[in-house]
Amino acid sequence: MTTETPKKFPPQIKYIIGNEACERFSYYGMRAILVVYMTEYLKMASSDATSLYHFFVSACYLFPVLGAWISDRWWGKYRTIMILSMGYCLGHATLAAFDGKGGMYWGLLLISLGSGGIKPCVSAFVGDQFTAENKSLVSKVFDLFYFSVNFGSFFSTLLIPWMLPKFGPSWAFGLPGILMGIATLILWIGRAQYVNVPPTGGDGKAGFLTVLAYAVSHRAERKPGEELMSPARAKYSAEEVEGAQAVWGLLKLFSTVSIFWSLWDQYGSSWVIQAKMMDLRIFGFPVEAAQISAINPILVMLLIPACSMYLYPGFERLTGIKLTPLRRIGGGMALTAVAFLCAAAVQLLLNRGVKLSVSWQFVQYTVITVSEVMLSITGLEFAYTQAPRSMKSTIMSLWLLTIFAGNFLTAWVDKISLFPVESVAYYLFFTALMAAVTVIFVFCAMRYTVHDYLEKGDDGPPADLEPGVAADATTA
Numbered sequence: 354m355t356t357e358t359p360k361k362f363p364p365q366i367k368y369i370i371g372n373e374a375c376e377r378f379s380y381y382g383m384r385a386i387l388v389v390y391m392t393e394y395l396k397m398a399s400s401d402a403t404s405l406y407h408f409f410v411s412a413c414y415l416f417p418v419l420g421a422w423i424s425d426r427w428w429g430k431y432r433t434i435m436i437l438s439m440g441y442c443l444g445h446a447t448l449a450a451f452d453g454k455g456g457m458y459w460g461l462l463l464i465s466l467g468s469g470g471i472k473p474c475v476s477a478f479v480g481d482q483f484t485a486e487n488k489s490l491v492s493k494v495f496d497l498f499y500f501s502v503n504f505g506s507f508f509s510t511l512l513i514p515w516m517l518p519k520f521g522p523s524w525a526f527g528l529p530g531i532l533m534g535i536a537t538l539i540l541w542i543g544r545a546q547y548v549n550v551p552p553t554g555g556d557g558k559a560g561f562l563t564v565l566a567y568a569v570s571h572r573a574e575r576k577p578g579e580e581l582m583s584p585a586r587a588k589y590s591a592e593e594v595e596g597a598q599a600v601w602g603l604l605k606l607f608s609t610v611s612i613f614w615s616l617w618d619q620y621g622s623s624w625v626i627q628a629k630m631m632d633l634r635i636f637g638f639p640v641e642a643a644q645i646s647a648i649n650p651i652l653v654m655l656l657i658p659a660c661s662m663y664l665y666p667g668f669e670r671l672t673g674i675k676l677t678p679l680r681r682i683g684g685g686m687a688l689t690a691v692a693f694l695c696a697a698a699v700q701l702l703l704n705r706g707v708k709l710s711v712s713w714q715f716v717q718y719t720v721i722t723v724s725e726v727m728l729s730i731t732g733l734e735f736a737y738t739q740a741p742r743s744m745k746s747t748i749m750s751l752w753l754l755t756i757f758a759g760n761f762l763t764a765w766v767d768k769i770s771l772f773p774v775e776s777v778a779y780y781l782f783f784t785a786l787m788a789a790v791t792v793i794f795v796f797c798a799m800r801y802t803v804h805d806y807l808e809k810g811d812d813g814p815p816a817d818l819e820p821g822v823a824a825d826a827t828t829a
Contacts, residue, residue, distance in 0.1 A: 363487070364546060365546035368540055369478060369479045370479075374501040374502070376532075378509040378532045379530065380464075382506075382512065383529045384621055385509065385646060388403060388621065389514070389643050390457075394522060399626050399774050400767050403623060403764075406622045407761070408761070411764060413465045415465075415757040416470050417469050417750035420437060420473055434540060435537065435540065435541065439467075440467045444463025445464065449522075476498070481745075496730065500654055503649075514644045515641060517641075561747055564585045564593055567585045567588055568583070568597075569581075572584065574587070582594050592741070602739075602801060602802070603751055605797065609793050610686070611754075611756070611758035613689050614759030614760060615762045615763045616721075616763075616783050622763075623774050624645070628642040631710065632710045634710065635710070635711065645711055646718075648714075648715060648719075649718055652718070660726055679801065682728045682798070683795050685726075685728030690788045693717070693780050700780055736748050
């Protein structure tokens with residue numbers, strides 16, 4: 354009788370996780386004080402500050418398209434991360450060194466290029482370190498990956514807003530830059546141990562846009578009942594067409610998720626404005642309005658193990674309903690609408706002159722954090738499992754593009770002043786929008802056929818699962 358050796362994470366994972374924790378400290382620390390810096394130091398109006406905040410966040414999630422393209426076609430993931438990280442550090446240095454709007458605009462541009470460009474590469478890079486022998490650990494490493502994100506953001510969200518009034522913008526923006534430098538150093542230290550999947554640019558394979566353009570231009574050749582990419586089979590290999598088809602299927606599904614991010618990222622903008630209208634004391638201790646968002650990462654770190662070990666299994670035992678990834682995502686979207694309904698109730702009381710402690714925001718933070726754990730972690734893992742090797746960074750960038758679209762919508766709403774940020778109608782608008790899109794997502798998810806594209810050393814056909822049902826955690 355033989356005892357199977359317990360599977361362990363590849364040793365190089367610690368460098369990628371350490372890099373992610375420090376990079377997220379730098380990003381969320383800078384972002385936590387951005388609205389306060391614009392309104393209190395640059396004297397910008399609340400609507401202008403929140404609009405610019407969301408335009409910046411949307412840019413951070415638009416540049417993943419560029420990072421994924423460079424990575425998949427030319428440089429590979431590791432080289433892309435290292436080069437763009439240097440520009441990322443320069444962006445932090447610009448924010449710290451130059452006061453005023455000019456320095457802020459240039460700093461935010463460099464940070465959005467660096468942060469966005471490395472996003473799809475880092476998340477795909479961590480998955481590349483696994484093989485068929487230890488693929489059962491992929492879901493666990495994405496839990497750990499997301500835990501490190503929130504570990505870094507928790508401490509930065511507490512520390513950096515405290516530093517801003519104490520030491521000024523230079524130090525408050527400078528410390529995140531130092532952490533970004535450390536993040537780059539940590540990744541470089543593990544360089545000899547990484548599994549580096551080569552870029553596909555030199556093998557002549559067609560990418561998603563190339564296959565899509567051909568399929569659309571020859572759509573008259575498509576027979577009834579055939580999928581969109583079918584005409585491309587006349588020119589491109591089965592592997593190229595299959596990869597493009599996988600991207601197209603996820604693009605349709607992910608488009609509905611973008612509204613979640615339109616709401617979720619407001620904890621750093623409209624919820625900060627709301628907190629500034631409240632009594633900023635908790636149990637008698639004064640706090641900064643931007644520090645309240647630290648509730649989110651600490652709750653995430655608690656809820657990740659609680660959900661995977663207790664809440665999800667308990668729900669399945671009680672109801673007999675399997676919580677597949679798509680069902681978790683849909684449930685997370687529904688809870689997001691509930692969180693904004695809570696925020697609307699708080700705003701209603703504030704606008705009627707009721708003096709509320711900022712601790713009342715804990716309710717909306719708790720609800721939206723549960724929704725984040727259900728949607729964001731699941732979506733990150735789900736996106737990776739749906740990607741053939743040659744398209745992994747591309748599909749990961751599509752997941753990040755949903756965040757771009759959501760924040761762009763919020764920036765636009767704030768820019769045209771459709772509703773004042775301090776109004777109840779502002780929160781009710783986003784509540785209704787989220788509820789409507791959740792219904793659309795459920796319909797799309799029921800029609801989606803889930804695949805299993807874990808790295809197996811080649812791009813062979815995936816194991817198709819039944820529509821709307823994702824792989825178990827042991828195979829995803």
